[in-house]
Amino acid sequence: MAPARAGRSDHPRSSSMFYEIPSNLSAELAELDGYIADFRQGRLDAAALKAHRVPFGCYEQRRDGTFMVRIRTTGGALSPHQLGTIARISARYGASSLHVTTRQEFQIHDLSLEDVTTVMRELLAVGLASRGGGGNTVRNIMVSPEAGIGLDEVFDPSPHAFALTSRLISEGDSWLLPRKLKIAFSNSPADTGLAQFNDIGFIARIRDGVSGFRVYVAGGMGGKPEVGHLLHDFVPASDVYLIAEAVKRLFDKHGNRKKRNAARLRFLWNSAGEAGFRDLYAAELEALRTEGRPPLLVEDFSVEGLAPDIAPLSVGSSDFVEWKNRFVSAQRQAGLYSVLVPLFLGNVRNEDALRLADFLEPFGPQTIRATFGQNLRLRNIPEAYLGNVWSVLSGIGGLSRAPAMLANAVSCTGADTCQLGICLSKGALTATLDTLGKSDLPLDTVPDFRLHVSGCPNTCGQHLLADLGFFGNAGSKGQRMYPAYAVVAGARLADGQARFARQVARVSAHDVPSFARDVMALWIERKAAHASFADYIDNGGEGDMRTIAERYREIPDFRDDRSYYVDWGASEPFSLAGRGSGECAAGLFDLIELDLKAAARLRDGESGGDLTEGARLQRLAFLASRALLITRGVQTPSDASVFEAFRQHFLQSDLISPRFGEVVNAAERRDEAALLRLTSVVSELLSAVESLYQSMDNSLRFPAESSQDRARSAG
Ligand code: HEM
Ligand code: SF4
Structure with missing residues (x-):
């Protein structure tokens, strides 16, 4: 596929589109059509087709012959019109549900190869592209889900993220990088945008009355995870593009193209050394300043008091009050509210997404963001309409009546759909949520607790960012293997304090739900004495985790209790056969x-x-x-x-x-x-x-x- 050439869009951006799509995307889709036709006629092999389709965010699913398309949605921002369009596309060509990812993107599943480019064209018509949803390029730029509305935010970085997306995806050299390049923006020192865990991270600050960012570089999870390094303590917001572009060029020139396992930016930081990296970076930045690149076109996306033409619904039930306490937050804009829509495992049925989109249309284009917890966060809802939202949401997503902590739990897709997976992480999380939900623990006292599960040591379920996390591996007893998880705990996210969760114990998959329940019970009991779960882990909590794991150390023999050898959601005993060659990368x-x-x-x-x-x-x-x-x-x-x-x-x-x-x-x-x-x-x-x-x-x-x-x- 020829790289994208710089150029302004044929598709003018309306106020309900958040980034601008390069003008040559239509031509590229025609090329992709050609490759698909060649493949069907036997002129192109499957591997060559893959090289062309993955950069379009199009992945083959584990079930042969079905495909997924991942859509770029900067900061998870989507207008109701766009959400409705995605839901209609999915209903017509794909699966019965849409999926929200941990990088705030939307995925359409179960597409046939023949429909893939049709889907991409229909997305293009509403200002959405899947280009860059995969491949060695600038991936979806993340933004704190509360950006623009958070009570404690420094300022809203979203417009910078939207403008940076438009610029970077219009540049030809963004498409053939040594590996993927991930960028994130946070609106406050809490770093809820995960800036310190991306290749380039911007955290909003104001210095001497000037809005700007603290900048981190070369962080990331996956193989050899690292927390980002401080690159600038402060840069004015007008420098965002220059900095991102300088890092991109540096990566492009010096990243390790030969060794894919060592290609990400953090490996360059380590191989060049901090001083070497900074020198290379300074040279690129200097060259860019001399070139005199135009600054980003940062537009104002703020809302002005919208008065939808629908009748407010007044609800007074105790269920409504409980829901409000759990999922509704006041915005910094007086009289406006945001509402978390909890989605079970990030899935929302097409018809529910459509219903939500239709409902939100009168509230304006600035109403939907996806979160890292794979939920949706609605925004800009006037207080009088919360009853309407409640009535529309009941039944959507499956977790509207559960404590927020359960709604925020994350699992990767796991071994039922991922070929690298070892354990059925979605099954383990489902069983854990079930156990926690049925316990009488006061989970509403820990709404922000982060519970994450990954099906293998790769970090797609972001277990390294968890308060309590699990990643799948295998244990063995005699000749038998059984599904097991390593337990990690105590990540810190705040600016300047970032660290990954560390391994504290191991449990069988069978005992993950009971283990998690015991941990939550103890944490709820002890939390008054600690500022955070991470503090607790550092001050006795790690030992407590080991003590709890000790209760679950004994694994019965297969003949005495088969259930330890059958993973959550499986019917056959655990086996690693068939695992190991993935669409995405390596594992195990x-x-x-x-x-x-x-x-x-x-x-x-x-x-x-x-x-x-x-x-x-x-x-x-x-x-x-x-x-x-x-x-x-x-x-x-x-x-x-x-x-x-x-x-x-x-x-x-x-x-x-x-x-x-x-x-x-x-x-x-x-x-x-x-x-x-x-x-x-x-x-x-x-x-x-x-x-x-x-x-x-x-x-x-x-x-x-x-x-x-x-x-x-x-x-
Ligand atoms: C068949 C293989 C794999 C599948 C199906 C898969 C799937 C996914 C998905 C759907 C996401 C959310 C992505 C997004 O929105 O962009 C994700 C995130 C992630 N994946 Fe994977 N993945 C695979 C292999 C790997 C491997 C081999 C690694 C590491 C060596 C890895 C590391 C990560 C990390 C670190 C994230 C979190 C992204 C972030 O927040 O930066 N994945 N994965
Ligand atoms: S590679 Fe591992 S962590 Fe990633 S989706 Fe597959 S099972 Fe989950």
Whole structure:
């Protein structure tokens, strides 16, 4: 796909459109049509098509032949007209629900390939683009969901985010970056826009009467997560574009294109070193200032008192009062209110979205934002109409009658739809919410508690930002594997104090709901003594977590209690077979590294002292052979079949030299005498596996395979 060329839009922006779409998008969609036709006629293979469709935010779903389109919605802002259009498109071409993501975007699921560009054209007509919903480009720019209305905000950064989106997506060099570039804006030092956890983050400040930002750079989650580094203590708001552009150019020129696993901006910060990075950045900034780029066209999106022409509905029930207490907040604009619409797992049925859109139309274009908790936040509702909102919302989203803490819980999509997933995170979260909801805990006293679940060590469920988080991995008892979660706790988000949640314990998937209930009970009891959950974790809470986990340490045998071995929402016992080759990138690293580290310890004499020399070599060869099988989707039920699978997937395919066949055969026969003769070859086998692992890309492929399949994937 040719990169986008700079240019103003053919699609003039109305006041209900938040960013401007480059004029060449229509031409690019025609090109995408051509690629799809070529694919259908066998002239283009699936991998090549993927390289063209992913930059359009179009991903294949786990169910073959169905596709998802992710729509760019800066700061989650959407007009009612746009929401209605998305819902109609979804009803006509896609799934029965829309999905809201943790980066404030909207997704349409279950599309057929033939309909994808039609959908994109219909979106374009209302000022929405999916271009950049995937691929190595500037991704959706996030903004604090309360920006513009928050009582404690410094000022509203949304107009800067909208203008920056328009500018960056109009520039050709934004589309072929080494990896994705994520940008976020916060409206206050609470950093609710997660500026410190993105590649570039802006936090609103005012200095000497001038509006501006503190700027962070090179933060992010995913592989080797890092909190952003302070780049500028203060810059005037008029410099936002120059700074973002300088970082983008620096990334474009110096980012590591060869190693996808080490391509994100934070790796550049580490490889260049802080001083080196700052020098490179200063040079780009200087060059840009000399070029004299025009500043952003920052428009005023503020609302003026809207008086919808509908009759206010007065409601006095206790349910209404409870709902108001939970989900309605006063805005900084006197007389206006914002309302959280809790969506269960980020899903809203098309007909509900349509009903909401129709209802909101008279309240103006500035009424909807998506939140990081995968909910919607309505804004600019005059007090007299809260009864109307209540009546429209009842039944939408499924959580309107639950405490806000449950509504804010987040899960990634998990192993039922994600090929990298280990555990069924949505199932675990559903069971946990159910347990918490049925408990008699006063959860309304902890409305802002952040509970996050990811189905594997990748951070799509943002567990690193949680008060209490879980990420999926696997445990084993005897020959059986069971689904399990690592427990993380105590993230801090505020400006200058940011840190990720740290691992504090491990529990089986089965016990996640009970564990979470016990933690919440204790926290509610202890919270008066601590300023935050993170403070509690630092002052005794971490120990409490371990004590609670201890209650759940015993895993019954499979024959005594099968339920520990069947994941939430599954019917069959847990298995990793079929996992491992994802649309997005790599995963399962933890499991691979467990084997490789155990093997290295045996090689280096740090473990295995209780084994005979021959048994130590046998175990080493076994771990080396097993480590990468998972990348082929193989989960081996018995030790013996590890060697057969290794032979088939690695030796016969030449990924590992066939000369190791002799060692593998000896290890399979448990022929200790032969292994002793081959001692150095056993170590070499481990080295060969380690270096193959190092060369693996994010799609779990090795260079020999990648050269046959040049198409890049994007997460
Ligand atoms: C099949 C594989 C994957 C799927 C289906 C998937 C899905 C998603 C989705 C839907 C989101 C919300 C995204 C958005 O709105 O842009 C997300 C976020 C995220 N994903 Fe993934 N993902 C996958 C693989 C990965 C991998 C391999 C990594 C890391 C190595 C990763 C790291 C993240 C992170 C850090 C976020 C949070 C984004 C942010 O707030 O910056 N994902 N993922
Ligand atoms: S890669 Fe892991 S964290 Fe991301 S969606 Fe899949 S299971 Fe969830």
